[in-house]
Amino acid sequence: MFTIKKLALAAGIGALLSTAAYADGLSGKVIGFSQIGSESGWRAAETSVTRAEAERLGVDLKFADAQQKQENQIKALRGFIAQGVEAILIAPVVSTGWEEVLTEAKDAGIPVVLLDRGIDAPEDLYLTSVASDQVKEGRVAGEWLVGTVGDKECKVVELQGTVGSSPAINRKQGFEEGIAAATNVSIIRSQTGDFTRSKGKEVMEGFLKAEGGGAGICAVYAHNDDMAVGAIQAIKDAGLKPGSDILVVSIDAVPDIFAAMVAGEANATVELTPNMAGPAFEALDAFLNAGTLPEKFIITESKLYTPSDDPQGEYDRRKGLGY
Amino acid sequence: MKRQTLTSTLLRPQFAALAAVMFINWLLFPGFFTITWQDGRFFGSLIDVLNRGAPVAILAIGVTAVIATKGVDLSVGAVMAISGAVAAVMVSTGTPATIAIPIALLAGLVCGFWNGVLVTYLDIQPIIATLVLMVAGRGLAQLITEGSIVTFSDPLLSYIGTGALLGLPMPVVIALVLMIVTTLAVRRTALGLLIEAVGVNRSAARFAGISSRLLLLLVYSFAGFCAAIAGLIVAGDIRGADANNAGLWLELDAILAVVLGGTSLLGGRFSIPMSVVGALIIQAMNTGILISGFSPQFNLVVKSGVIILILVLQSPQAGQWISRRFVPTTPPAKRSAE
Numbered sequence: 099m100f101t102i103k104k105l106a107l108a109a110g111i112g113a114l115l116s117t118a119a120y121a122d123g124l125s126g127k128v129i130g131f132s133q134i135g136s137e138s139g140w141r142a143a144e145t146s147v148t149r150a151e152a153e154r155l156g157v158d159l160k161f162a163d164a165q166q167k168q169e170n171q172i173k174a175l176r177g178f179i180a181q182g183v184e185a186i187l188i189a190p191v192v193s194t195g196w197e198e199v200l201t202e203a204k205d206a207g208i209p210v211v212l213l214d215r216g217i218d219a220p221e222d223l224y225l226t227s228v229a230s231d232q233v234k235e236g237r238v239a240g241e242w243l244v245g246t247v248g249d250k251e252c253k254v255v256e257l258q259g260t261v262g263s264s265p266a267i268n269r270k271q272g273f274e275e276g277i278a279a280a281t282n283v284s285i286i287r288s289q290t291g292d293f294t295r296s297k298g299k300e301v302m303e304g305f306l307k308a309e310g311g312g313a314g315i316c317a318v319y320a321h322n323d324d325m326a327v328g329a330i331q332a333i334k335d336a337g338l339k340p341g342s343d344i345l346v347v348s349i350d351a352v353p354d355i356f357a358a359m360v361a362g363e364a365n366a367t368v369e370l371t372p373n374m375a376g377p378a379f380e381a382l383d384a385f386l387n388a389g390t391l392p393e394k395f396i397i398t399e400s401k402l403y404t405p406s407d408d409p410q411g412e413y414d415r416r417k418g419l420g421y
Numbered sequence: 422m423k424r425q426t427l428t429s430t431l432l433r434p435q436f437a438a439l440a441a442v443m444f445i446n447w448l449l450f451p452g453f454f455t456i457t458w459q460d461g462r463f464f465g466s467l468i469d470v471l472n473r474g475a476p477v478a479i480l481a482i483g484v485t486a487v488i489a490t491k492g493v494d495l496s497v498g499a500v501m502a503i504s505g506a507v508a509a510v511m512v513s514t515g516t517p518a519t520i521a522i523p524i525a526l527l528a529g530l531v532c533g534f535w536n537g538v539l540v541t542y543l544d545i546q547p548i549i550a551t552l553v554l555m556v557a558g559r560g561l562a563q564l565i566t567e568g569s570i571v572t573f574s575d576p577l578l579s580y581i582g583t584g585a586l587l588g589l590p591m592p593v594v595i596a597l598v599l600m601i602v603t604t605l606a607v608r609r610t611a612l613g614l615l616i617e618a619v620g621v622n623r624s625a626a627r628f629a630g631i632s633s634r635l636l637l638l639l640v641y642s643f644a645g646f647c648a649a650i651a652g653l654i655v656a657g658d659i660r661g662a663d664a665n666n667a668g669l670w671l672e673l674d675a676i677l678a679v680v681l682g683g684t685s686l687l688g689g690r691f692s693i694p695m696s697v698v699g700a701l702i703i704q705a706m707n708t709g710i711l712i713s714g715f716s717p718q719f720n721l722v723v724k725s726g727v728i729i730l731i732l733v734l735q736s737p738q739a740g741q742w743i744s745r746r747f748v749p750t751t752p753p754a755k756r757s758a759e
Contacts, residue, residue, distance in 0.1 A: 138665070139569045261717050289710075290717035294666040295570070295659040300473055304711030307466045308450055324570070328659055335583070337459055354572060421569055 123383040125156030130178030131375075132188040135166040139352060140372060142420030144214070148187070148375035155379055168192050172199045179206050185225075185382045187375065189213040200224060209385055213374040226381050226392045228374045232268035233275070235349045235400045236321075238368045240276020242402055243317055243347055244283055246365070252316035255305045256288040257298050257329060259321040266290070269321045269349055286314070291325040298325030302332035312338050317345035323355035323367055330363045341365055351403055353416040359409035369401040372419065434740075435682060435698045438731045442702055443467075446709035453712070462585035466708060468593075474704030475592035476501070476651040476668075480675035481682070481696040482596075482603055483533075483647030486640045488679050491620045491688025492540060492547035494641065497648035497675055499558025500532045501668030504649035505656030506565040509573050518577035526649045532558065533645020537638035555672065562664035572661040582657025592654045596697070599650070604693050613691075616640065620688025674703055681731060702731065 129152070136142045145161075152159035160183060162174035168191050178186050179202055186208055190196060193216060200223035203210050212227035243254070256273070259266030270288075277283040287305050291298040298320060306312040312333065320326035326348035333340040340346050340363040348355060351369035358364035381392035403412060446466070447453040456465035480497045487494045504525040511521035532554060539550035573579075584591040607613030618626040619633045627633050648668070656662045676686075681699030684691040706727055710720050733739050 136568050142568055258717055261720070287714055288717070290720065292666070295661065295663055296655060296666070299659060300469075300707075301711055303469050303473075304466075304708060307452065307469065308712040308714070310452075324663075331583075331659065336464075354570070420567075 123387045124379055126158065127184045127386070128158045128160065128181070129379075129382070130160045130162065130174070130181070130183040130186045132162045132164060132171045132174040132178070132186070134164055134171075134189050134191045136163070136420075139421035140350065140370065143372035143416070144189070144374060146419045147372045151373065151375045151379060155383075157379065164191060166191055168195060175199045175203060175210075179203055179208060182206075183208060184386065186210045187213055187378055189374075190215050190217050193217045197223065209382065211378040211382060213378060221394055225385060226378075226394055226396055228378045228381075228396045228398065230370050230398045230400060232265050233272035234397070235368045235370065236269035236272020236274075237276040238272075238400045238402050239269075239319060239347050239349060239366065240273040240283075242276075242366045242368075242404075243319070243345065244277055244280040246345065247283060247316065249282055250316075252283045253286045253309075253314055254283060254317045254319055255302075255309070255315055256285050257291040257301055257318065257320040257325040258288055259290065259293045259325075261290050263293075266293075266321055273319055285319075291320070291328065293322050293324060295324045295328035298328030299332045300328075301325075302329035303335070306332060306336045306338075312336050312344060315344050317347060320346070320348040323348045323350040323352045326364060326367075327354050327358060330358055334363075339363075351401075351412070351416075352421045353413050353419075354421075356403070356409040356413035356416070359403075359405045360413065362405070364405075366402060366404045369399075369403060371398050371401070374398060433683070433695070434731075434735045435695055435702065438681070438734070439698060439702050439705060442705045442709060442727065443470075446705060446712070449709060449713040458588070461588070462590065463588045466712060468590065470701060470705050470708045471593045472590040473708065474701050475590070475596040476654050477671055477674045477678055477703060478596045478697045478700035479592075479599055479647050479651045479654070480671060481678035481700045482599055482693055483644035484672075484675045485679050485682070485684055485691050485693050485696040486603075486607070486616060487547070487644045488676070488684055488686060489616045489620045489688055489691035490637055490640055491623070492637070492641070493676065493686070494533075494536060494551045494644045495548065495672050496532065496536060496551040496554035496558055497644060497651075498668035498670060498672040499555050499562065500529050500645050500648035501652030501655060501671065502562035502662075502664050503532060503558055503565070504529045504652035505662040505667050506562040506571065506664050508578055508653055509571040509656050509662030510565055512575040512578055513571055513573045518575045521575075522578065522581075522653060525653055526646060529645045529647075529649020529652065530642050531645070533642040533648070534638060536645065537641030540641060541634040541637045559664065559669075562662075562667070566662055566664040568664070570661045570663045574660065578653070579657045579660050582654050582659070592658075595650060595654065599647070600693060600697050607693065617689050617691065620691075675700070677728065678703055681728070681735075683735065 131148055133145050164170035164174060171191060175186060186203060188210060190212060196217050196219045200210060200219060204223055209225040211225050214229050216227055258270060289301045291301045309315050318329050320329060326346050330340040330346060333344050338344055346364045347366040349368045351367045355364050355367045377396050384390040453466045456463050456467055484494050484497060507528045508521045508525035512518050536551050536554060539545045540547050581591055586594045615631050615636055618631055619636055623633050652668060655667050678699035679696045681702055682692060682695035706724055710723055
């Protein structure tokens with residue numbers, strides 16, 4: 099975790115500097131992409147953004163859908179190696195069992211970039227890994243809330259993700275770090291909404307009842323946008339105005355939360371960018387054309403969106419991505 | 422059939438369990454029984470229990486009939502996802518809800534019929550036959566929604582999930598009507614007796630002249646239909662069809678509700694109202710956990726602990742032990758037919 103934190107800043111600056119430095123450097127190159135599958139809207143968006151990025155750069159992208167199975171991913175990687183692709187992108191479905199196939203890729207001289215998930219394997223087996231920092235996402239959300247309420251007393255209810263899942267643990271930790279310095283902001287209730295709309299709504303209903311009809315709640319923090327959308331409905335059902343009576347801050351930046359922002363019912367969301375491929379292509383460009391080794395862990399930006407960031411435009415831009 | 426007195430009905434362990442769970446909720450949160458009138462409807466934790474318990478109660482009504490025939494239906498959660506997906510995709514592409522809703526219900530009916538065909542004509546064991554649709558059905562729902570959450574703003578469809586009639590949330594009204602109609606249908610006609618006969622011994626029932634195939638087809642179709650209703654409620658509630666999560670694991674809650682209600686998984690004697698009470702026990706527990714302020718890591722432990730306790734108290738052995746120990750010499754005058 100410490101390594102990631104230390105490298106986060108450097109990687110961010112690195113990503114900015116390398117932008118457009120090697121324009122058209124990947125044009126015509128064949129790159130394989132082994133995707134996990136399409137288990138969530140975000141995953142579908144990641145796939146379509148990767149395809150769009152590849153098209154923009156003129157990359158000949160070979161796409162393989164693993165349908166959530168590691169054996170399919172290993173098969174796909176072996177296929178890519180046999181085809182003699184120039185680089186491989188992989189979103190690994192599990193974290194173990196990759197040494198053998200990655201060694202084969204390394205022996206064939208094909209650089210491998212990991213997308214959005216890490217693996218337990220020696221670091222020299224892959225070129226770099228592009229992922230978000232989930233703790234930072236939570237921290238950005240917490241810092242936004244502290245900055246927004248000023249020195250007003252603010253009691254927060256938290257809708258956690260699935261118990262024990264790493265985004266739930268990390269986003270909770272990050273948010274707590276974000277509000278740690280502000281003594282006026284405190285979490286009074288925290289329950290799991292399993293990352294779903296209906297559970298988010300049900301849990302929020304319970305919170306509203308337990309806190310005197312919602313009078314004692316200043317803000318709701320949801321570990322993903324879907325739970326926030328559910329919570330917004332629960333707040334409306336209780337006769338309160340989400341967005342003003344109760345502030346709504348969440349993570350992911352899916353289209354529907356921008357629709358809620360347009361309606362004035364959501365206040366902030368932290369983006370988990372589906373564009374993991376952009377930084378990956380930049381790193382590959384630099385490596386293949388100039389031999390520059392990238393940072394081992396590239397951390398994507400956790401961008402904060404509020405109603406002042408053209409939510410209608412963001413909604414339109416994202417709607418077609420498959421969320 | 423002997424008519425039971427109201428007292429003996431209310432003395433059943435299920436009601437005691439429900440009362441106990443709600444009493445604990447009240448201890449944890451004193452406002453639990455407070456009901457206020459807001460925006461033309463009742464509002465309060467107790468209403469939440471009824472409202473959130475309605476989908477599982479509706480599933481349990483259908484599953485009770487299936488279990489009474491010595492079967493089981495694992496697919497109802499997936500069928501919920503299918504019916505929600507069908508309705509949501511149709512209204513979001515411009516079909517009026519008055520057409521989309523019957524078609525979604527029909528989809529549920531067809532799913533149930535499919536289960537029935539597998540069980541009766543192909544003689545596949547119910548747990549396997551319905552497992553097929555439990556797995557494949559969710560995939561089907563994901564195909565219909567293309568993997569994303571399909572949202573809609575249709576007023577009629579969202580009314581099913583969020584509307585109110587006579588101050589009660591619409592899901593509660595639907596569950597109540599379904600419970601009364603089904604109970605009358607099985608108890609005021611011979612239907613209930615026939616279902617029990619098939620459940621106790623299918624061959625004997627057939628020799629006695631009962632068309633067990635037709636009856637099983639009917640019962641599985643009905644379970645699918647109930648699941649479709651529950652699916653519409655869940656979709657209407659969040660104004661969207663979430664194929665990945667709608668009804669996920671609810672088939673197990675429904676089966677648990679039936680068991681808590683005292684219907685044996687070995688078929689035979691069943692009670693639909695008691696299954697609904699079972700669903701309310703589960704939901705009272707869920708709502709209690711939400712308002713108690715426990716850390717979510719405890720949710721499942723608390724839930725399983727309470728369920729084990731209820732099931733143990735319901736067992737005949739425990740009943741005998743309690744009556745031996747606590748009411749040995751002076752039987753209370755009130756204890757009648759029990």
